[in-house]
Amino acid sequence: MVSMDNADRELLARRFRVLGRHSPLFYEEPLHLVRGEGVWVWDADGRRYLDVYNNVPHVGHCHPRVVEAIARQAATLNTHTRYLHDNVVNYAERLTAKFDPSLSMAMFACTGSEANEVALRMARHHTGGQGIIVTDFAYHGNTEAVSELGTGFMPEAKTTHRVRSFPVPDSYNGLPGVAPAELADAYANAVKSAIDAFEADGIGFAGLLICPAFTNEGLVNVPDGFFARALAHVRAAGGLYIADEVQGGFGRTGRHWWSHQWHTEVPDIVTLGKPMGNGHPISAVVARADLVDEFGEWGMYFNTFGGNPVSCAAALAVLDVLEEERLPENAVSTGAYVAERLRQLQGKHSLIGEVRDRGLFFAVELVRDRASKTPATAEAARLVNDMRGQGVLISRIGRHDNVLKMRPPMPFNRENADQLLATLGDCLDRL
Ligand SMILES: Cc1ncc(COP(=O)(O)O)c(C=O)c1O
Incomplete structure (x- = not known):
């Protein structure tokens, strides 16, 4: 003690x-x-x-490469993304190169919550629907809209009509009365039921937002076939797949740079944060170019600190260290x-x-x-x-x-x- x-x-x-x-x-x-x-x-x-x-x-805590990159850029210039600067472009190029070619554009923010907020706005704007599906033990951040997704911890999630949940697809704990071989279908059908409920409510369906490694849910092992079946329902209904890689990204899950790559379905939008700047606050939305363009045409997105030269220097150094070490x-x-x-x-x-x-x-x-x-x-x-x-x-x-x-x-x-x-x-x- x-x-x-x-x-x-x-x-x-x-x-x-x-x-x-x-x-x-x-x-x-x-x-x-x-x-x-x-x-x-x-x-x-x-x-x-x-x-x-x-x-x-x-x-690693206080990695000298990252510390030096931050210090050098902070001593040179720190502004925002409304001026031309090499760092944000260099970083966006290197970052998007790590994704499927369809995910070719990036937007920057400071926290995972903000990145998810942008992803929600983008998905709702694109689809015209409001409904977002998450697991029934989710956490995706702390802004007002994102709190509605927090079925694990946030009171807002209990009051909203524009978020519905499906049970965490957990092959260990399963579902009462469902045989292990039937679990993938049962969880995917729960996603389909949520989609149908949004349509019945007149809210319309915008997308499925999940952490593909289900990190906050307990890193559960997902029943084989769940992703393919659930995402088939999402696509058939015209919804988007938003992958929250705030915890699972940047090589954390080992075999792949991104935890969604453990299954074959490619997201439409990916959100990033936490490890991106090794502690320096930088986050991103990486998405299909048509979605980014359409969102930008609809209304200006500007984030005072998101993607600034110092943050991007930190994030570039993180990529360097990940690759070199x-x-x-x-x-x-x-x-x-x-x-x-x-x-x-x-x-x-x-x-x-x-x-x-x-x-x-x-x-x-x-x-x-x-x-x-x-x-x-x-x-x-x-x-x-x-x-x-x-x-x-x-x-x-x-x-x-x-x-x-x-x-x-x-x-x-x-x-x-x-x-x-x-x-x-x-x-x-x-x-
Ligand atoms: C999966 C996931 N998404 C988003 C967030 C929110 O990130 P932030 O605290 O940077 O806003 C968190 C934070 O714990 C998270 O675990």
């Missing part, structure tokens, strides 16, 4: 006074971080932690190593119901009993706090907060993996 010192208690009290008690903090005893480097962070007492949680410092390749090899070791732990601990992995993204669903799959929520909370006590940072997600979530900076190596697995094994033994 960790206990805060007086200085941290005072900082927490001051924070409560000015940010309020509802500004979320991790851990039973909040952690006061002051420095980072690579996969490591240090607290105010100089204690070092292995960061197995933060995906925003994608190429072959970090997506590392996500494949180190990711497979971690996944194998997690499955060994599953063999030893009945608490581990399912291990799910995509590159350097891991979800470990904890259950009290493998037959009933009763969520082991308290145990997950205990483990996250115990691991922090032993110098390893992870978190938890899912409808019942019983899924351990691990998503380290991309330079995470085998030695780091050994420390993670040894600590997790130890904490499980002592639970």
